[in-house]
Amino acid sequence: MSFSWAKAYEPKHPFMRWLDERLPLPRIVYGATGPGYPVPRNLNYFWNFGVLAGIFLTIQIVTGIVLAMHYYATTDGAFNSVNQLIMRDVNAGWLLRYAHMNGASFFFIVTYIHIFRGLYYGSYKAPRELVWMLGLVIYLLMMATAFMGYVLPWGQMSYWGAQVITGFFSAFPLVGEPIRIWLLGGYAPDQAALTRFFSLHYLLPFVIAAVVILHIWALHIPGSGNPTGVDVKDERDTLPFHPFYTAKDGWFAAAFLLVYAIVTFFAPNYLGHPDNYIPANPLATPAEIVPEWYFWPFYAILRSFTFDFILPAKLWGVLAMFASILLLFFLPWLDKSPVRSGSYRPLFKRFFWLLVIDVILLGWAGGGAPTPLRNAIGQICAAYYFLHFLVILPIVSALETPLPLPNSISESVLHGEAEEAAPIGQTKRRGGSVATAIAE
Amino acid sequence: MRFILGFIGAVFALVLTISLISGLSTYFSSPPAPLASEEFHLKPKPLHLASDGPFGKFDKQQLQRGFQVYSEVCSACHSMKLVSFRDLKGLGYNDAEIKKIASDWKVQAPSLNPDTGEPATRKPLPSDTFPPPYPNEIAARAANNNALPPDLSLITKAREGGAAYVYSLLTGFQNQPPELLKKFPEAKTPPNLHYNPYFANLNIAMPPPLTTNGQVTYADGTPATVDQMAKDVAAFLVWTAEPNLENRHAAGLAVSVFLLVAAILGYLAYQNIWHEAKRQVRVTGALDPENQAKSRRAKAKQGVAG
Numbered sequence: 001m002s003f004s005w006a007k008a009y010e011p012k013h014p015f016m017r018w019l020d021e022r023l024p025l026p027r028i029v030y031g032a033t034g035p036g037y038p039v040p041r042n043l044n045y046f047w048n049f050g051v052l053a054g055i056f057l058t059i060q061i062v063t064g065i066v067l068a069m070h071y072y073a074t075t076d077g078a079f080n081s082v083n084q085l086i087m088r089d090v091n092a093g094w095l096l097r098y099a100h101m102n103g104a105s106f107f108f109i110v111t112y113i114h115i116f117r118g119l120y121y122g123s124y125k126a127p128r129e130l131v132w133m134l135g136l137v138i139y140l141l142m143m144a145t146a147f148m149g150y151v152l153p154w155g156q157m158s159y160w161g162a163q164v165i166t167g168f169f170s171a172f173p174l175v176g177e178p179i180r181i182w183l184l185g186g187y188a189p190d191q192a193a194l195t196r197f198f199s200l201h202y203l204l205p206f207v208i209a210a211v212v213i214l215h216i217w218a219l220h221i222p223g224s225g226n227p228t229g230v231d232v233k234d235e236r237d238t239l240p241f242h243p244f245y246t247a248k249d250g251w252f253a254a255a256f257l258l259v260y261a262i263v264t265f266f267a268p269n270y271l272g273h274p275d276n277y278i279p280a281n282p283l284a285t286p287a288e289i290v291p292e293w294y295f296w297p298f299y300a301i302l303r304s305f306t307f308d309f310i311l312p313a314k315l316w317g318v319l320a321m322f323a324s325i326l327l328l329f330f331l332p333w334l335d336k337s338p339v340r341s342g343s344y345r346p347l348f349k350r351f352f353w354l355l356v357i358d359v360i361l362l363g364w365a366g367g368g369a370p371t372p373l374r375n376a377i378g379q380i381c382a383a384y385y386f387l388h389f390l391v392i393l394p395i396v397s398a399l400e401t402p403l404p405l406p407n408s409i410s411e412s413v414l415h416g417e418a419e420e421a422a423p424i425g426q427t428k429r430r431g432g433s434v435a436t437a438i439a440e
Numbered sequence: 441m442r443f444i445l446g447f448i449g450a451v452f453a454l455v456l457t458i459s460l461i462s463g464l465s466t467y468f469s470s471p472p473a474p475l476a477s478e479e480f481h482l483k484p485k486p487l488h489l490a491s492d493g494p495f496g497k498f499d500k501q502q503l504q505r506g507f508q509v510y511s512e513v514c515s516a517c518h519s520m521k522l523v524s525f526r527d528l529k530g531l532g533y534n535d536a537e538i539k540k541i542a543s544d545w546k547v548q549a550p551s552l553n554p555d556t557g558e559p560a561t562r563k564p565l566p567s568d569t570f571p572p573p574y575p576n577e578i579a580a581r582a583a584n585n586n587a588l589p590p591d592l593s594l595i596t597k598a599r600e601g602g603a604a605y606v607y608s609l610l611t612g613f614q615n616q617p618p619e620l621l622k623k624f625p626e627a628k629t630p631p632n633l634h635y636n637p638y639f640a641n642l643n644i645a646m647p648p649p650l651t652t653n654g655q656v657t658y659a660d661g662t663p664a665t666v667d668q669m670a671k672d673v674a675a676f677l678v679w680t681a682e683p684n685l686e687n688r689h690a691a692g693l694a695v696s697v698f699l700l701v702a703a704i705l706g707y708l709a710y711q712n713i714w715h716e717a718k719r720q721v722r723v724t725g726a727l728d729p730e731n732q733a734k735s736r737r738a739k740a741k742q743g744v745a746g
Contacts, residue, residue: 041717083594084522087684094684095691239717247713251706258699265692266494269597277598277681278590287640307459320452330445372467379460383453390449394442 003223005235007035032220038238039245040226042413046117047224049110051249052256054212056107061205063100064149071152073198075191078154079279098268104146105271106260108294111139119331120352122229122340127222129332134215136328138208143295145204148197150292151189155276160289162189162197168302171318188282228412229340230405237409288369297359298324300366300378301385320382327389334389337397339405347400351392358384476627480620482612482637484604489675495693497686498679500532505658506676507531509669512656513649514592515546517584519572522593523680526566530683538566547571585632587645596674597681603674605638610670612638613648 009030011017020027030036070090072081086093115135118124124132147165151158166189169180185192223232232238239245263270271293275286291299298321305316327334342349358381365378406412490499507528510520525542533541548561549571564571572591574580581588596602616635621628629635633643650666658664678685 080522088522088527094688098688243713244717247706247710251703251710254699254703254706258696258703261692261695261699265688265695268688274598274600277594304456305459307455307462309455309458313459316452316455323448323452327445327449330441334442334445372463372472375463376460379456379463383456383460386449386452386456390445391453394446 003038003232003235003238005238006031006038007240009034009036032216033246034242035240037220037223037241038232038235039224039241040232040237040409041239041244042226042228042409043224043245043248044227045252046113046121046227048249048252048256049114049117052110052253053107053114055253055257056103056110057205057208057212059103060100060107061209063096063103064202064205067096067100068198068202071198073152073195075154075194075280078152078194082153083277098264102260102264102268102271104149105292105294106263107142108146110256111142112294115139116356119355120342120349121225121227122335122337122342123225124331125335125340126332128219128225130218131215132332133329134211134218136325138211138215140325141204141208141211145201145208146292146294148201148204150276151194151197152201153276154194154280156278156280156284156286157273157276157289159189159280159282160286161291162193164289165291166193168318168321171312171315173315225340226409227341227343228406228409229344230407230409230412233408290367293363293367296364296366297362298366300362301382303366303370304375304379304382306375306379320386324385327386331389331393335393335397337400337402339402344403344405345396345400346403347396348393351388351396354384355388358388476620476624477641479623480617480637480642481640482608484601484608484638485611487604487607487671487674489603489671489678491675491678491685495689497689498530499675501660501662502672502675503531503679504533505656505660505662505669506672506674506679508658509650509656509673510592510676511541511545513669514673515570515573517573517580517589517646518592519574519589520570520592520680521572522569522591523683524567524569525564527683530679535566542566542568545571547573550575585645589646592677592680594681596677603678606677607670607674608638609636609644610650610673611667612636 009020009024009027011020011026016026019025067086070081070086070093072078072085082097086097088094090096118132118135147161151162162184166180166184169183170176172179181187183193184190185196223238226232273290273292290296301324302317302321305313305320307313309316311319337345337348339345342352361377362381362385365374365381368374490497490502510518525538525545528538528541529535542564545564547564549564549568551560551562552558553560574583577588590598596606599605601608613634613636616629627642629643633645634647635642636644650669653663653665655666656664656669662668682688
């Protein structure tokens with residue numbers, strides 16, 4: 001698609017020629033994930049997580065569809081349909097459910113690595129702004145889907161999580177409470193809320209899949225980025241996606257799925273909360289209400305606002321929580337540095353790792369009952385989060401002197417490997433007449 | 441636009457700083473009073489069961505003993521609504537034994553009188569779930585000083601600490617330590633509650649259920665000490681919460697070995713494919729190995745070292 005040397009699809013079998021003239025679907029696949037998509041040859045393993053996210057989306061959709069065949073979306077029946085019918089009586093129901101439950105966590109793990117990869121290597125910069133923004137749309141849809149999915153077993157955390165999260169809306173003056181009641185279909189989470197959450201939980205993954213197609217489409221226009229951030233210059237800089245990256249993605253996917261399998265089979269409840277094995281009880285509030293781990297940083301931001309400064313603290317918290325994600329849409333214009341890769345940006349790199357530590361600490365602060373220490377750490381880290389993106393990043397990108405960039409991707413690849421690659425040169429291409437002249 | 445966004449960021453940071461300062465000043469001006477439930481609460485004692493670990497399997501003798509403790513002691517107050525009699529096959533009972541256990545169960549299953557259609561009861565069948573000791577929550581609370589005995593089907597998954605928590609709680613009943621009363625005179629255990637340091641707020645409504653050695657006479661002759669009974673019932677409750685544990689461990693092993701082999705083969709294939717790619721790449725300019733060789737030769741000719 002993107003480069004003139006991309007291999008064109010040439011159907012050999014008469015049926016494939018016949019099909020290609022009528023419905024060029026194989027041509028699209030060939031150009032998107034086959035030999036027809038030239039990819040920079042220097043990608044490191046952080047570039048494997050996009051494909052992994054696709055694998056986990058597929059796992060979630062497949063296990064989810066089968067689970068939905070056995071699930072009862074009623075307040076009386078939901079808990080037992082999960083914990084009695086599916087976990088005990090459905091053939092391999094326990095496997096489907098644990099795979100789905102932990103699949104959600106692993107989907108978020110790979111997505112977070114994918115997002116931080118993008119933050120470090122400047123994947124949000126021109127010409128890939130839309131790739132980044134569509135990715136954020138996927139992430140928002142994932143959050144909505146995961147939240148509604150967590151409500152479905154109708155345990156204590158399901159119920160009280162739904163109560164707290166829909167309660168965000170009531171922070172807004174005047175319109176907030178009517179919106180909350182409209183969303184829930186009642187004054188508190190009940191049958192109406194459960195049924196619509198189930199319906200939307202089934203719908204949204206397919207919306208995600210559609211946006212994933214747009215995300216990949218938008219990616220294939222400029223082509224994939226790479227760890228140097230240098231543009232692809234010619235054919236030497238790229239390799240066809242198949243077989244090179246299918247092979248790399250393939251073995252890495254098997255290795256990563258091994259980690260997922262170990263958690264799913266040997267510690268399936270490690271990432272969950274015990275309270276969700278207690279049936280929902282609207283009259284008994286749990287000792288602590290915490291969301292699933294992948295929402296902890298945002299929960300910490302929400303809880304960090306404890307002082308009514310002009311506006312009520314709760315409204316500040318809700319605004320900040322939404323802002324913490326929405327600001328990422330502005331990232332391409334907040335970071336004006338022409339250099340994409342963090343590897344060549346010494347100052348940016350330090351702040352990047354500070355951000356990683358900051359988000360991990362925010363997760364810790366949001367993951368437990370509020371103590372004075374948790375609150376203080378959460379407040380400091382939340383403040384840094386906003387300052388990092390909205391103040392520090394624009395200043396850093398204006399002040400910093402980046403390191404010299406390599407001339408091309410292929411030069412950076414062979415840097416230090418020249419001796420090893422010297423003896424053989426099957427398809428050697430000669431350039432660099434200046435250097436040759438100097439050497440002579 | 442960047443100024444507007446920067447301003448928004450600064451405002452959030454400012455409000456957070458105010459929140460931080462107000463929180464810290466409250467903390468230092470009026471530090472939170474220590475709570476007895478924080479200082480005297482204990483983490484569960486370690487408990488090792490045959491089902492622990494990635495290769496764990498149930499000890500069926502122990503599960504049967506635990507089931508005996510449940511049926512003779514716990515089931516007086518605690519329901520186990522998600523488990524069916526037929527599931528007891530997992531404990532090693534045969535069909536005839538299960539049929540007998542079901543029909544001998546001390547609570548009858550609800551049914552309808554086939555002639556009049558009026559509510560009635562009948563002997564439970566293997567396909568029934570364990571009939572609860574109380575017909576509803578109100579009856580359960582009325583019989584237990586307004587406390588509700590929780591259903592035990594999932595209890596080891598529904599409590600932090602799991603089986604170790606159940607074991608510790610059952611063996612943790614004791615008199616309130618005098619130093620607690622000295623430090624927190626108002627934290628004296630109220631009447632009808634029982635001091636137990638493994639319970640979150642230290643005072644539990646459940647009276648000590650396992651009080652004397654030999655309270656249950658084990659069919660397999662194991663001495664029924666309080667500690668043994670507590671361990672056995674904790675092991676049994678791991679099974680009720682996770683009856684497919686052995687299947688899960690076996691399948692997990694097979695899947696992990698499969699993925700490991702797939703990853704190794706995939707890695708070798710990847711090495712094989714990329715070997716070609718590494719040979720194909722040639723760089724231009726000063727890093728071109730041929731140019732480097734030329735450069736070395738030229739330097740050598742001129743007598744320059746290196």
